[in-house]
Amino acid sequence: MLLRSPWAGSHIAGPNGRFSLDEFCSAAGIERPTPLPLDRFVEYGHWFRQQVVKDIDPRYVQQVRPRPGGYAVIAEDGEEVHTRRVVIAAGIEKFAWRPPVFKSLSPDFVSHSCDHRDLGRFAQRQVLVVGGGQSALESAALLAECGASPEVMMRTKVLRFLRQKLHTLGKISSVLYAPADVGPAGLSQLVARPNWFRTVPRPLRDRLSRRSIRPAGAKWLEPRLGNVLIATGASVVSAVRRGAHVEVLGSDGRRRVVDHVLLATGYRVQISHYSFLAPEILAKIRQDMGSPLLNSGFETSLPGLHFLGAPAALSFGPLMRFVAGTSFTAPALTRWIVSNWKGIRQDQ
Secondary structure (H helix, E strand, C coil): CECCCCHHHCCCCCHHHCCCHHHHHHHHCCCCCCCCEHHHHHHHHHHHHHHHCCCCCCCCEEEEEEECCEEEEEECCCCEEEECCEEECCCCHHHECCCHHHCCCCCCCEEEHHHCCCHHHHCCCEEEEECCCHHHHHHHHHHHHCCCEEEEECCCCCCCEECCCCCCCHHHHHHHCCCCCCCCCCHHHHHCCHHHHCCCCHHHHHHHHHHHCCCCEEHHHHHHHCCCEEECCCCEEEEEEECCEEEEEECCCCEEEECEEEECCCECCCHHHCCCECHHHHCCCCEECCEECCCCCCECCCCCEEECCHHHHHHHCHHHHCHHHHHHHHHHHHHHHHHCHHHHHHHC
16 A cells, blocks of 8 residues: 555654654665655654564553552563653554444445455455445555455545646645645645644534545555546445355445455544443543543543543644644643643652
């Protein structure tokens, strides 16, 4: 897979602007690849970690629970660490959205795009891809290229392909679009400023968020879908197993019989899906539709407990869903912790 994000929006925020993708390519002795392959970006992530955070504890966290004066973090081997502050940046895999209509089907017949690293297992098989964004369209292209017979089924009536716009309109591009290139012209600049975005009234903020991340594929993907059947304006009405196959009825009236359904249906934040959060913590966090409500320091209603990444998007906007969001998140979180450090030390 290849990243849809532009090069300028794919740097992890480092101290003093250091440890960018450009520095990584220079250190690794490789030319700048565009678009950026996913496996190369993962290499960049490991390299970044080696430069800035060498002391990593690889154990899984079994539970985070409250204790007097802070929190207890319990590792998988039972060791308990006490701390005044916990920052959760645990990714989106647990938020993978699987529509209820597929609930009766086993993983042999339906899976989410996040479940796969190699789609070669579907060679010579018929696969229905549900979704209309980059994940759906690129998965369909990869399926076709590995010998499968994919069809894309998407609810939206218009199939959209987006080209990176930062340099396509000359000098005016930088006025209309922020480097992260999240959102349409003008709105992109607001999205790139989360402290401004969070001041927008909630109903309008929700509409702007949806407009900024509506389903679309990268323009460079379009030629690879020439032989892929794409049904627009069609949603799944029912999905049942028929022997070794799945029969899917669409809202367009068509019945499709396929070997497997691949859900590229995105992610819906539900912090309760983080199994390591103790029930007594979840019960006390102020939430809205599964997302925590955060202050300017990414702190929840429980002092000392912070959320980063997609769980912060409700409070700070869609930039939090992208790597480009680290350029805002890291300094904002650091300033909050430093400004509250004195009080914490006095309480210890």
